[in-house]
Amino acid sequence: MxxxxxxxxxxxxxxxxxxxxxxxxxxxxxxxxxxxxxxxFSGLNQNAADVLNVFFESDSDAPVSVCGIPFYSMCEHHFLPFFGTVSVVYAPQNRKITGLSKIARLVDVLARRPQIQENLTAQITGALNEKLNPKGVLTVVRAEHLCISMRGIKKPGTQTVTVAAKGIYETDGALRAEALSWLAASE
Ligand SMILES: [Zn+2]
The missing domain is CATH 1.10.286.10 (GTP cyclohydrolase I, N-terminal domain)
Incomplete structure (x- = not known):
């Protein structure tokens, strides 16, 4: 830099x-x-998918959910912070899982660059989908944007919620609702 x-x-x-x-x-x-x-902005020099380079074999393909990973990022439109939490559910395939800390690291790499929340959500989902090849992955990001809170319409406390899904969580409404309910229960 x-x-x-x-x-x-x-x-x-x-x-x-x-x-x-x-x-x-x-x-x-x-x-x-x-x-x-x-x-x-240190995430700009790092390949997000490379963070997910450690894999383990689980005893089953039971879904894994990681809730409430805190993050801080910068809105690329206004260069003001947006921050909140990322929650992820994935359903492994062939028992392939990654370390829980790797998911938090992935969030950091993708958040530490000029971003918009919609793309952050999609990029986390895409990287997990590409590297784990799971049956499905679903990501929920909740954030407050200082460009909404302190300027423009000035509505502090407004939460923006974005969801992205691949595989069974994209195509199967019942499984998607179940995954969303796990994340909602942890709020
Ligand atoms: Zn903004």
Whole structure:
């Protein structure tokens, strides 16, 4: 990441909004923002699917659900944070499962980049589907967007909920409803 370029750009923004980038409180701000962007956009340099490279064999194909994984991301439209939780259900095939921590890591890699919630949801689902080849996978993301809370229509506390599904959770309404009920029970 070109942190020097970020510093220059932030200095220009400060100047453009009518601030004095050289005053005490602001003079280190471009450097702070550059190093913060390195951290919160670190997922840009990582291939999400590569995170899911550890597999285990389970005793059965019983569905696995992982609920309430916290995440922080940046809305690509406004460059303001959106944050909340990701919950996943998948039904293994041929007893192929992955480590629970790998799913949390996948969420981090996909969240740490300019994002929109709809794509985050679809990308998590797609990566799990590709790497585990499960009978089905369903992802629910719940988030608050600061671009809704603090600007525009200004409605703090509004939750945006997105769902993406593949396989049996896409095609079988009863199984999908069952999977959604597990996630709802954990709320
Ligand atoms: Zn936004």
């Amino acid at each position: 070109d942190t020097q370029k970020i510093e220059t750009a932030v200095g220009l923004i400060l100047d453009a909004i009518g601030e004095n980038p050289r005053r005490d409180g602001l003079k280190a701000t471009p450097r702070r923002i550059a190093s913060m962007y390195e951290e919160i």
